[in-house]
Structures are given as C-alpha cells and as structure tokens.
Amino acid sequence: xxxxxxxxxxxxxxxxxxxxxxxxxxxxxxxxxxxxxxxxxxxxxxxxxxxxxxxxxxxxxxxxxxxxxxxxxxxxxxxxxxxxxxxxxxxxxxxxxxxxxxxxxxxxxxxxxxxxxxxxxxxxxxxxxxxxxxxxxxxxxxxxxxxxxxxxxxxxxxxxxxxxxxxxxxxxxxxxx
Amino acid sequence: xxxxxxxxxxxxxxxxxxxxxxxxxxxxxxxxxxxxxxxxxxxxxxxxxxxxxxxxxxxxxxxxxxxxxxxxxxxxxxxxxxxxxxxxxxxxxxxxxxxxxxxxxxxxxxxxxxxxxxxxxxxxxxxxxxxxxxxxxxxxxxxxxxxxxxxxxxxxxxxxxxxxxxxxxxxxxxxxxxxxxxxxxxxxxxxxxxxxxxxxxxxxxxxxxxxxxxxxxxxxxxxxxxxxxxxxxxxxxxxxxxxxxxxxxxxxxxxxxxxxxxxxxxxxxxxxxxxxxxxxxxxxxxxxxxxxxxxxxxxxxxxxxxxxxxxxxxxxxxxxxxxxxxxxxxxxxxxxxxxxxxxxxxxxxxxxxxxxxxxxxxxxxxxxxxxxxxxxxxxxxxxxxxxxxxxxxxxxxxxxxxxxxxxxxxxxxxxxxxxxxxxxxxxxx
Numbered sequence: 001x002x003x004x005x006x007x008x009x010x011x012x013x014x015x016x017x018x019x020x021x022x023x024x025x026x027x028x029x030x031x032x033x034x035x036x037x038x039x040x041x042x043x044x045x046x047x048x049x050x051x052x053x054x055x056x057x058x059x060x061x062x063x064x065x066x067x068x069x070x071x072x073x074x075x076x077x078x079x080x081x082x083x084x085x086x087x088x089x090x091x092x093x094x095x096x097x098x099x100x101x102x103x104x105x106x107x108x109x110x111x112x113x114x115x116x117x118x119x120x121x122x123x124x125x126x127x128x129x130x131x132x133x134x135x136x137x138x139x140x141x142x143x144x145x146x147x148x149x150x151x152x153x154x155x156x157x158x159x160x161x162x163x164x165x166x167x168x169x170x171x172x173x174x175x176x177x
Numbered sequence: 178x179x180x181x182x183x184x185x186x187x188x189x190x191x192x193x194x195x196x197x198x199x200x201x202x203x204x205x206x207x208x209x210x211x212x213x214x215x216x217x218x219x220x221x222x223x224x225x226x227x228x229x230x231x232x233x234x235x236x237x238x239x240x241x242x243x244x245x246x247x248x249x250x251x252x253x254x255x256x257x258x259x260x261x262x263x264x265x266x267x268x269x270x271x272x273x274x275x276x277x278x279x280x281x282x283x284x285x286x287x288x289x290x291x292x293x294x295x296x297x298x299x300x301x302x303x304x305x306x307x308x309x310x311x312x313x314x315x316x317x318x319x320x321x322x323x324x325x326x327x328x329x330x331x332x333x334x335x336x337x338x339x340x341x342x343x344x345x346x347x348x349x350x351x352x353x354x355x356x357x358x359x360x361x362x363x364x365x366x367x368x369x370x371x372x373x374x375x376x377x378x379x380x381x382x383x384x385x386x387x388x389x390x391x392x393x394x395x396x397x398x399x400x401x402x403x404x405x406x407x408x409x410x411x412x413x414x415x416x417x418x419x420x421x422x423x424x425x426x427x428x429x430x431x432x433x434x435x436x437x438x439x440x441x442x443x444x445x446x447x448x449x450x451x452x453x454x455x456x457x458x459x460x461x462x463x464x465x466x467x468x469x470x471x472x473x474x475x476x477x478x479x480x481x482x483x484x485x486x487x488x489x490x491x492x493x494x495x496x497x498x499x500x501x502x503x504x505x506x507x508x509x510x511x512x513x514x515x516x517x518x519x520x521x522x523x524x525x526x527x528x529x530x531x532x533x534x535x536x537x538x539x540x541x542x543x544x545x546x547x548x549x550x551x552x553x554x555x556x557x558x559x560x561x562x563x564x565x566x567x568x569x570x571x572x573x574x575x576x577x578x579x580x581x582x583x584x585x586x587x588x589x590x591x592x593x594x595x596x597x598x599x600x601x602x603x604x605x606x
Contacts, residue, residue: 069369096370096401099332104318111199149201151330165322166226172231 005087005127007059009119010049010070012042016062020045021068021077034083035077037085037164041084051083060125064116065093068098068140075101081105090115090134090145103152106160110134112145127151179429180408181336183372186311186426190294198335198433203510207310208288210238211298212279213245214318217255219298220262222321231266232327235420238270238288239263240279247537248544277509277535280304280393280477282543284385285511287418291425292405296323301477301559302395303373307388310408310423311372314396320442334401337362341379341514343443348594349489349515350491351387352479352557352577354440356448356489360458361438365399373403374428379442380405383413386483391552393478394559397455410494436546447557450575453563461580461592471554472497472544472585473504473566475538478558480508482515488582489521494599498588499531504546505530506538529585542566548573555584 026032026040052058061081067089068077078101081089088108092115102109108129115134119125123138130153132145148156156163158164180188180195188196190204211219216239233238247253256274263271272282273539280301290311297549302314313324313331323329339358346349362368372407373395380388388405395403396495405411415423447461453461474480474488486508497503505525507513516522522532525582539546540558548554548567554574556566561573576584587596 019490066369069365094371100315100319103330126244144201148200149203149330151203152201152330155229161322162222162225164604165326169228170324 005060005156008057008089008124009121009124009125010053010058011062011063011116011121012045012064013121013138015066016045016063017070018068018077026080027078029069034079036083037080038083038085040092041080041086043065049085053086056085058122059087060127061086061089061116062119063089065092067091067094067172068104069095075105077159078102080106090117090127092134103155104161106156106158110145110148112143115143115145116145170175178433179431181374182309182426182428183311183336183374183402183404183432184432185332186292186294187331187333189292194422196333198333198435198519200544202272202296202331202333204329204331205234206296206323206327207290207293208236208238208283208295209297209320210240210283210288210295211320212243212281213241213256213534214243215258215298215320216259217262218317219324220259220266222318223325226321226325226458228325231268231324232265236325236327237266237268237588238272238283239268239562240272240276240282240593241274242272242276242278243537243541244543245274246534248317251305252562260316264362275534275536276508278477278480278537279371280389281508281512284389285509287415287420290415290419290421291411294425296320296329301393303396303400303403303548304389304393304402305400307385307392309409309411310321311402311404311407313402324563332368335435336375336433337368337371338437339373339375340377340437340439341375341442342377342439343379343441344382344430345442345445348579348592349445349447350579351383351462353445354442355391356458356575357440357445358438359390359394359398359456362398364397364454364456364502368395369399369400370401373400374406375403376406376428379440381408381410383411384483386541388395389481390478397559422479447577447580448578448596449590449596450561451493452561452572455559455561461576461590462572464590465592465595467574468553468589469501469555469584469589470552471502471504472581472582473506473539473546473554473556473558474578475504475506475508476540476556476558477508478504478559479511480538481591482512485512485516485521485525487521489524490538491582491593491596492528492530492586493529494523495586497585498574501588502586503528503530504533504534504539506519507535507544509535522596539566555581555590557581
C-alpha cells in the first residue's frame with residue numbers, strides 16, 4: 001500500500017494545454033532526461049514553477065477542467081512534470097490522452113470535482129491514492145476524488161503499463177496450463 | 178437511474194451491474210486491431226512484454242491500408258515485417274494490401290458487432306460505433322497490452338446525445354449531417370473525452386453506409402467514441418457477417434445525457450469544411466464557382482458502395498472537366514467488387530475517373546494523387562489541415578461524394594442540386 005502523498009499545491013486554471021505544460025521548443029524531449037525536462041514544466045505559464053517544484057516547495061498540481069488537451073500522443077508533458085518532482089496532478093477533468101499517458105507511464109492523477117475552488121497555491125495537501133481522499137491541511141477540508149480502479153493503482157505501483165503487463169504475462173505463462 | 182448504451186456495454190465488459198461517467202474500469206475486450214502505420218510498433222511492444230502469444234488470435238486483426246500498395250521500399254519492408262510478425266503470433270485476420278481500410282473492413286468482416294467493446298489503434302476508430310458497439314482508439318502500447326492480455330483500463334465517458342428527426346432532402350447526405358455536427362461541437366472542443374450517441378426517429382431511414390459517415394466524423398470532434406443504437410438495419414447487416422455471437426443493447430429511457438442536440442434533417446443543405454480547418458463550415462452554395470484541380474472520392478468517411486453509386490449516378494453521361502483529376506478509391510475490396518458488378522466503376526471510368534485499388538488513397542497526402550503547391554482539391558474525406566493531402570501550399574475542401582462528383586464534372590465547386598440533366602448516356606444498372 002503506497003504512503004500518502006504530502007506536498008504543497010500549485011494551482012493552474014481551466015483548459016491548460018499540453019503545450020503549456022511543456023512548450024513546443026522543448027519538443028526534442030525524447031533525448032532529454034527527466035531532470036533536463038523539468039526546466040520545461042510550465043516554462044511559459046510561470047517561469048518560477050520549476051525552481052519551486054525542484055526545491056520541494058510544491059509537488060501537487062491542482063487544475064480546472066480539461067487539463068493537458070491539444071496533443072494526442074505526445075507524452076513529454078507527463079515527463080516534464082515528473083522531472084520537476086511533481087508527484088500528482090488533481091484536476092476537475094483531464095483531456096483523454098494526458099490521462100492515459102500519465103497512468104500508462106506510472107504518473108499519478110486524480111479527478112476531483114470542486115478541487116479548484118477548494119485549494120490555493122502553497123496550501124499543503126495530504127492525498128491517499130488508494131481511497132482517493134484529499135485533505136487540505138491548511139483548511140481541514142476533506143474532498144473525495146473519483147477512485148482509481150485497482151488496475152490503475154497496480155499500473156502506478158509497477159511504474160507504468162509496460163512493466164505492469166510484463167509482470168502479469170510472466171505470472172500467466174508460469175502458471176501450469 | 179438507467180444507463181446509456183455505452184455505459185451498458187462498458188459495464189458488461191467490466192463484469193459490473195452498473196457504471197457511471199468518470200468511473201475507472203478494468204474491461205475485457207472483444208476485438209483488437211492495428212494497422213500498417215503502427216502495427217510494427219505493436220509487435221515490438223509485444224516482444225518487449227515477453228508475450229509469446231495473443232490473448233485470442235481470432236480477436237486480433239491488422240490492416241495494411243494507409244500505405245497500400247507500398248509506395249517506397251522502406252514501406253514495403255515495414256509491410257513485410259508486419260506479415261512475418263502476424264504469422265509468428267498467428268494473428269487471425271491480416272487484411273493485406275488491397276483489402277481496404279480498417280474502419281470499413283472490420284465491420285464488413287463481422288469483427289465489430291452490436292454490444293461489443295473493440296479497441297483499435299487508429300484515430301478514426303469511432304467509425305465502427307455505427308454498429309452499436311463501443312469502439313475506442315488507443316496508441317500502440319495500449320493496443321499491444323490489449324492484444325496480449327485481452328484487457329484494457331478505461332474511464333466511462335459522459336454522453337452527448339444527438340437526436341435526428343425528419344428526412345434528408347435530395348442532394349443532402351449524412352456527410353452534411355456530420356459537417357453540421359462539427360460546426361456545432363467544434364474541432365476537438367465540446368466533445369473531448371465524451372461519447373456521441375446518435376438516435377431519434379430520423380435514424381431508421383439511414384443505411385449502414387450512411388451511418389458510418391457520421392460516427393467517422395465524430396473522431397475529430399475529440400470524442401472518445403460515437404455510437405448508434407442498433408435497430409433492424411444494424412441487425413440485418415450484422416447477422417449476415419458476424420464471426421461470433423453478439424448481444425445488442427440500447428439506452429434506457431431514463432439514462433443520463435450530459436447534453437442533447439436536436440437536428441432536423443430536412444432543414445440541412447449541402448455543406449463544406451473549407452481550408453484549413455475541419456470546423457470551418459460553409460454552405461456549398463456560398464463556395465460555388467471555386468476552381469478545383471482534383472476531386473477525390475474515397476476514405477473511411479465516404480468511400481463506401483453507396484458513395485460510389487451516388488457519384489456514378491451524377492457523372493453518368495458526363496465528362497470530368499478538363500484540367501481536373503477525378504480520383505476514386507473504393508474503401509474496401511467488397512465495395513470495389515460491388516461497384517464493379519453494379520457497373521458504377523465503368524460509369525466512373527467512362528466519365529474520366531482514375532480508379533485506384535482499395536485503401537486510404539491520397540487522404541494522408543502520401544500517394545495516389547497528392548496535391549502540388551497552390552492546387553485545390555475537393556475531397557469526400559475527413560481532414561483538411563494545411564498540407565494534409567500534399568503540398569503545404571495546397572487547399573482542401575471536404576464535402577459529400579455528391580458534391581465532389583458534381584464539382585468534378587463542373588471543374589469548380591458545385592452544388593449537386595444545381596447540375597443540369599446530362600446530355601447523353603445513362604447510369605449502369
């Protein structure tokens with residue numbers, strides 16, 4: 001069972017596009033390490049973000065609706081956030097490809113109605129992924145996010161879809177027919 | 178509270194009694210398919226997973242359609258690698274070069290059936306939802322894992338309901354319905370992550386060919402899937418082709434819709450998506466007279482039998498305008514053969530059309546009639562972004578096959594309802 005995630009919140013608005021999470025000029029990202037990509041995270045939206053995230057001051061991105069849209073198969077934005085040390089994104093809703101790319105790459109997300117009104121940048125949050133319970137330690141408010149399925153949690157724990165599926169296949173193939 | 182058809186299909190696939198939008202599910206899939214652009218990557222990932230076999234080879238399919246027949250040596254090598262890997266993994270259905278486009282071939286071959294959950298590795302995957310199935314597009318990693326495990330994790334989408342009523346007027350088609358919906362919902366805007374469910378009293382008179390055109394176009398509205406509730410038309414089509422038993426389902430009367438859109442079919446007119454955006458929608462009448470260099474009928478949107486038949490009827494007894502290339506690409510071998518037997522291919526050829534073998538044709542701008550700088554095309558396809566069909570300095574208008582055929586003989590964009598009667602000849606059959 002994973003430990004609860006405790007970190008400072010960083011709030012962004014509605015409809016933050018994939019290219020705002022990671023601007024186009026960092027697109028040759030496939031050759032970059034997560035640490036190098038970290039500089040790209042929200043580089044145009046707020047140039048101070050990556051320094052504050054890398055310093056551990058903030059670690060949970062809180063977003064409005066439709067986070068991460070506009071790019072279908074580009075996984076760079078997920079890598080940029082992870083590289084900056086972001087542990088989790090909580091949003092009112094996600095663009096489909098960002099959500100799949102995040103979980104399939106072992107990067108945690110939660111969908112939580114009302115989150116953008118309940119949290120302000122800098123407030124400390126405590127999040128239990130297993131129960132999808134979010135506690136705002138600054139206000140004491142507790143919010144219930146949409147629970148992830150057991151498989152989504154296992155994929156996150158395994159570090160992504162490929163290692164998860166590899167392990168599951170190995171278990172099946174070692175089982176006597 | 179009742180469930181929508183999509184919620185019911187996902188609940189069944191997840192082994193649950195009920196599901197709601199936003200819920201994460203672990204689903205069993207009924208069918209997985211990939212194609213030539215990504216098939217090799219799917220097999221590479223299968224190798225990386227250590228998978229020696231597929232969850233069920235009869236339920237995995239591949240189509241060689243986008244780059245078919247191979248136009249370069251490198252592509253021929255990719256096709257060869259896919260054939261070799263498909264043999265190794267005993268893939269049940271490899272639809273090789275000339276078979277046609279996956280979104281047309283899969284339902285034709287009875288591999289997308291009412292009530293099923295199907296995963297396909299291509300952007301126009303929602304097309305198959307016209308069968309009353311939940312058909313969802315994914316990337317190559319998801320496709321490989323689904324092919325190996327027979328499982329996929331999914332989030333239940335909210336549903337936008339589209340109610341069709343009335344009847345299309347002559348010269349107006351479901352392509353114009355699709356373009357009208359694109360105008361309302363926008364290119365990847367209001368429908369992102371949602372499913373679009375099409376129903377209402379106007380559906381009963383629409384053929385399967387006509388329905389696939391609407392679900393196809395929902396892809397670029399950003400929808401996760403699109404679906405028609407199955408009726409007699411669907412069941413007759415499916416019964417003749419099904420490769421396995423299936424259980425159709427429909428939406429409950431008290432289900433939840435996030436939004437309901439009403440469309441009066443009788444009020445629509447022929448429409449176009451104008452350069453360079455899919456949701457830059459204008460009436461054909463307002464664009465009439467725009468000179469064209471190429472007219473293209475084909476693709477997973479409008480390359481089906483009825484599309485070729487309608488085009489043949491318009492060009493019968495006429496000639497393609499001087500200076501215009503009229504490219505026709507049947508969407509599948511079945512479409513090609515039916516059109517041959519019905520005489521439509523002869524009619525199109527006599528009018529001056531270039532008829533290519535089944536596949537995606539020049540839609541993606543790689544072969545079979547790409548555009549040069551400054552050239553203008555009118556296409557029955559689904560994408561008109563800058564450079565989509567060739568030169569970044571070319572222009573693509575998207576319309577119905579009737580509008581494309583009328584424009585081919587007029588040499589300029591033309592409303593099919595305004596053509597004067599042909600001077601000679603007749604439609605074959």
